[in-house]
Amino acid sequence: MSMAPDKHILLARGLNKTYSQRSGRFGFGTNKVKALDDVSIALRAGSTLAVVGESGSGKSTLARCLLQLQPLDSGEVMFQGNNLASLSGHALRQERRHLQMIFQDPFASLNPRMKVRDIVGEGLLIHEIGNPREQLEKVSRILERVGLSAGDLNKYPHEFSGGQRQRIGIARALVLEPKVVVCDEPVSALDVSIQAQILLLLKSLQQEMALSYIFISHDLRVVRHIADDIAVMHKGRIVEQGKVAEVYAAPNQDYTRNLLNSIPGRKSLAA
Amino acid sequence: MTELLRIENLTIAPVSAPEQLLVKHVSFALESGKTTCIVGESGSGKSLTALAVMGLLSDQLQRQSGSIIFQGKDIAGWNNQQLRKIRGKQIGMIFQEPMTSLNPVLTVGYQIGESLTEHLGLKGAVLKAKVASLLQQVGIPPERANSYPDELSGGQRQRVMIAMSIACEPAMLIADEPTTALDVTVQAQILKLLDELKSRMQMGMLFITHDFGVVADIADNVVVMFRGEVVESGPVNQVLSHPQHPYTKALLDCVPDAEGLKPLKPIDYAWLKTGVAA
Ligand SMILES: Nc1ncnc2c1ncn2[C@@H]1O[C@H](COP(=O)(O)OP(=O)(O)O)[C@@H](O)[C@H]1O
Ligand SMILES: Nc1ncnc2c1ncn2[C@@H]1O[C@H](COP(=O)(O)OP(=O)(O)O)[C@@H](O)[C@H]1O
Ligand SMILES: [Mg+2]
Ligand SMILES: [Mg+2]
Numbered sequence: 001m002s003m004a005p006d007k008h009i010l011l012a013r014g015l016n017k018t019y020s021q022r023s024g025r026f027g028f029g030t031n032k033v034k035a036l037d038d039v040s041i042a043l044r045a046g047s048t049l050a051v052v053g054e055s056g057s058g059k060s061t062l063a064r065c066l067l068q069l070q071p072l073d074s075g076e077v078m079f080q081g082n083n084l085a086s087l088s089g090h091a092l093r094q095e096r097r098h099l100q101m102i103f104q105d106p107f108a109s110l111n112p113r114m115k116v117r118d119i120v121g122e123g124l125l126i127h128e129i130g131n132p133r134e135q136l137e138k139v140s141r142i143l144e145r146v147g148l149s150a151g152d153l154n155k156y157p158h159e160f161s162g163g164q165r166q167r168i169g170i171a172r173a174l175v176l177e178p179k180v181v182v183c184d185e186p187v188s189a190l191d192v193s194i195q196a197q198i199l200l201l202l203k204s205l206q207q208e209m210a211l212s213y214i215f216i217s218h219d220l221r222v223v224r225h226i227a228d229d230i231a232v233m234h235k236g237r238i239v240e241q242g243k244v245a246e247v248y249a250a251p252n253q254d255y256t257r258n259l260l261n262s263i264p265g266r267k268s269l270a271a
Numbered sequence: 272m273t274e275l276l277r278i279e280n281l282t283i284a285p286v287s288a289p290e291q292l293l294v295k296h297v298s299f300a301l302e303s304g305k306t307t308c309i310v311g312e313s314g315s316g317k318s319l320t321a322l323a324v325m326g327l328l329s330d331q332l333q334r335q336s337g338s339i340i341f342q343g344k345d346i347a348g349w350n351n352q353q354l355r356k357i358r359g360k361q362i363g364m365i366f367q368e369p370m371t372s373l374n375p376v377l378t379v380g381y382q383i384g385e386s387l388t389e390h391l392g393l394k395g396a397v398l399k400a401k402v403a404s405l406l407q408q409v410g411i412p413p414e415r416a417n418s419y420p421d422e423l424s425g426g427q428r429q430r431v432m433i434a435m436s437i438a439c440e441p442a443m444l445i446a447d448e449p450t451t452a453l454d455v456t457v458q459a460q461i462l463k464l465l466d467e468l469k470s471r472m473q474m475g476m477l478f479i480t481h482d483f484g485v486v487a488d489i490a491d492n493v494v495v496m497f498r499g500e501v502v503e504s505g506p507v508n509q510v511l512s513h514p515q516h517p518y519t520k521a522l523l524d525c526v527p528d529a530e531g532l533k534p535l536k537p538i539d540y541a542w543l544k545t546g547v548a549a
Contacts, residue, residue, distance in 0.1 A: 054454040191312045191481065193538040196525040200535060218455065221484070224531035248529070262459035263529045264484030 009212045010043040010066070010099075010180050015075035017061055035061040037236035039075070041214075043180065048206070048213040050223040050244065052259070053233030059216045062233070063182045066214065067099050068092060079180070097127050100173035102166075104185035109169060110157040116143070116168055117153040123176045142175045143168075146201060163194035167201070174205060182214045187222060199226055220263050224248060232256050275443055275475035276301040276324070281337030283319050283328065289335065294319050295499045297337070301492075303442065306469060306476040308486045308507075311496035312522070317479045320496070321447050324477070325362060326354040342442065360390040363436030363474075365429070367448040372432060373420040379431045380406075380416025383438055390439050405434040409464060426457035433464065440472055447479045462489050483526045487511055495519050518543060 015036045023031035035058045043049045051059050064070040066077055068084050077084040084095060100123075103109040110119055117139055124135045140150045146167040157165055166186060173181055183202070187195040199222065205211060217223050223230060224244060231241040232255065240253045251257045260266075283294035294316040301307045309317045322328050324339055326349060339347040342361070346354065358364070366372055374382060383402050387393040393401055403413035409430040411423075420428055429449060436444060446465065450458040466489055469476045478489060486493055486507065493510040495503045495518065503516040514520045521543060524536040 054456065192483075192525045193312065193522065196527075196535040196537040199527075200537065219527075220455070221527040221529050224529055225527045225535060244531075248531075258456055260529070262455040264455070264458065264462075264482055265487035265526075266484070266529050 007044050008042045009045040009079070010214075011041075011078040012066060013040045013076050013078070015039040015062070015065055015077070016073045017058075017065055017070070018073055034236045036065060036072075036075075039233075039236070039238055041231050041238065041241070043212050043214060044229065045212055046206070046210055047228040048215050048226055049229045049231060050227035051214060051216045051231050051233060052218060052220060052223055054218065054259075057233040058236040059233055060184055063101065063184045063214070063216055067096065067101055067182060069101075093127070097123070097176050098179040100176060100178040100181050102169050102173050102181060102183040102186045104188050107157075107162070107165065110165060112157055115154050115156060116148075119157070119168060120171045120175055123172065127176065129176070138175055139171075142171045145205070146171045146174070147197075161194075163190055163197060166190065166194075166198055170198075170201065170205070174209065174211075177209065178211070180212045180214070182216070184216045185218070186215075188217070188219065195222070202226065220248075220259060232259070273303045274300055275303045275342065276477070277338075277340040278320070278324065279338045279340070281320065281323060281339070282335040283316075283323060283332055284335055286331055286333050289333070292335075293332070293499050294323070297496070297499075297501050299492075299494045299501060299504050301443070301475045301477055303475045304470065304473040305491040306466070306478050306489055307492045307494060308490035309477070309479045309494045309496055310481065310483060310486050310522075312481060314498075315496040316499040317481075317496055318447055321445050321477065321479055324445060325358060325364060326351070359386045359436075359441075360439045361442050363439070363441040363444045365432045365436050365444070365446045365449045367451050373428060375420055378417050378419060379423070380418075383416070383431065383434050386435065387438050401438075405438055406431075408437075408468070409434045410460075426453055426461065429453060429457075429461055430464070433461070433468070437468055437472065437474075441474065443475045443477065444469070445477045445479075448481070449478075450485065451480070451482075458485075459488075465489070483511070483523060495522070497522075 016038060017036040019033045019035055021031045021033055023029040039062060041049065051062060053059055065072050072085055075085065079095060079099065082095060084092065087095060120143065121135050121139045124130060124138060130138065140153065143149065143152060148164065148167055160168065187198050190198060206213060215226055227244050230244045230247050231238045234255050240247060240251065240256045247256060248260060251260060277300045279298045281294055281297040282292055284292050297320055299307065309320060311317055323334055328334065334347065337347060338345045380402050383405055384398050387398055387401055402416055406413045406416060411427055411430050423431065450461050453461065465476065480486060490507040493504060493507050494501055497518045503510060503514065503519045510519060514523060521538040525538060527535060
């Protein structure tokens with residue numbers, strides 16, 4: 001894979017992260033889990049990089065570490081010429097505005113006691129963007145863009161369906177007009193029709209707002225439809241990466257081949 | 272080809288709201304040695320249909336109408352005591368989350384053995400040998416009989432559930448989204464295992480899923496449910512390749528293909544309403 005830095009909006013090199021877990025039946029021992037083992041990825045500007053792998057392979061850890069929501073043991077994350085891993089406080093907050101996250105579980109990731117206008121507007125407050133009237137305008141505009149309406153401003157998360165809650169999550173991430181959005185299994189909890197709606201929405205927002213996505217998923221059918229590039233994770237390591245079409249047509253690694261062969265309905269449902 | 276199960280005109284509603292039908296006039300059949308998949312979006316009534324077959328509907332729900340003909344007998348009106356004799360023995364069951372159906376303080380070997388003792392009276396060395404052979408059949412080393420559920424992976428726990436459900440060699444297996452919580456590679460293994468067991472034991476399998484990919488891999492016949500109703504049913508090739516009902520077509524259009532060739536098209540529920548009425 002070519003690594004021309006000018007084309008890459010986000011570059012991560014040599015990321016390492018180890019967790020200590022309690023082990024044994026009574027939790028007396030400790031166990032070290034290498035969640036990220038020398039991980040490097042490159043996100044091309046305006047494109048979607050899928051990170052796939054089985055549960056526990058380290059995908060969510062990678063997402064959190066890229067956004068510095070969690071400290072790395074070592075490695076660097078280059079964004080707009082800065083190593084995020086070396087920033088803190090105000091400098092980090094300023095960069096973070098451009099790096100947002102969408103989560104899998106639209107139920108757990110929205111504060112049930114906050115109104116939609118406050119959930120979506122929170123980032124604008126934190127980053128002190130605009131006055132209250134401008135903030136409300138921005139919130140209303142993005143809500144409409146993701147398929148909700150101004151009438152939803154004063155509602156609470158429980159008043160929405162799963163798909164609508166995911167739209168709120170998307171609005172919250174995009175109201176700050178970020179450059180990079182890390183989507184951690186954003187459609188995994190949704191019915192297939194809602195999944196299709198959200199995937200199409202993410203695609204059109206990408207065009208409109210010139211977004212670059214890191215799209216984490218365990219569903220290789222979804223990845224084929226949304227991503228340009230793919231990185232396959234296994235036990236904390238990236239075992240294969242490349243263009244989606246090329247990796248699907250001719251995987252280099254047995255691990256990837258096995259994943260592809262396990263896609264349900266692969267043979268019988270071909271278009 | 273022998274008919275194992277036939278559901279006729281099954282209707283289920285809450286006791287407190289009898290006009291709010293959750294399952295409406297559902298009818299379909301299952302043959303021995305074959306798999307019938309019920310497929311549909313969440314809330315379409317798949318699980319309630321399966322629970323009704325096993326007589327396990329909650330007290331808040333009632334079966335307003337319908338017969339459940341299992342091996343020629345209508346078991347719909349049977350009481351709990353009668354049903355307990357066939358549950359586990361003639362009808363095996365597996366659910367989505369094996370951890371909630373397994374007892375965390377008992378070894379998996381003990382739990383597999385329980386129904387063998389209850390239904391077939393097996394004990395001692397005979398029981399131990401049978402448990403070992405069941406574990407082997409589902410691809411778990413027999414010495415894991417002494418393990419506790421939390422010492423196994425998700426896939427292994429689901430294999431233990433399968434061993435429990437087939438222990439008494441039931442004529443029918445009801446599997447409600449048994450692979451939904453598993454990784455794809457493990458899902459593929461479990462589907463293969465279930466398919467082999469079904470053929471070898473000539474079981475009829477009622478398999479519930481929301482995933483048309485899984486349907487394509489495992490079904491002989493398909494029942495498509497939408498808002499409590501069966502909108503279409505038939506042999507798997509016919510339903511997947513030549514769907515007749517607009518809802519089936521629309522649902523298939525949402526499923527991304529592994530080749531990325533097909534444009535994704537969300538269901539237009541408003542159109543569907545007029546389409547169905549037309
Ligand atoms: N906060 C944590 N503390 C300890 N171990 C963790 C923590 N978060 C994740 N892990 C472990 O790190 C590994 C990778 O987890 P995760 O990044 O969540 O994987 P994925 O998102 O691919 O399922 C797993 O073994 C998991 O158990
Ligand atoms: N005890 C209950 N009381 C009222 N409604 C119920 C009850 N159990 C299930 N339902 C409703 O019945 C519908 C069908 O449920 P279910 O069969 O579980 O759907 P599926 O398995 O297809 O996702 C859902 O809308 C669900 O909310
Ligand atoms: Mg994760
Ligand atoms: Mg269900």
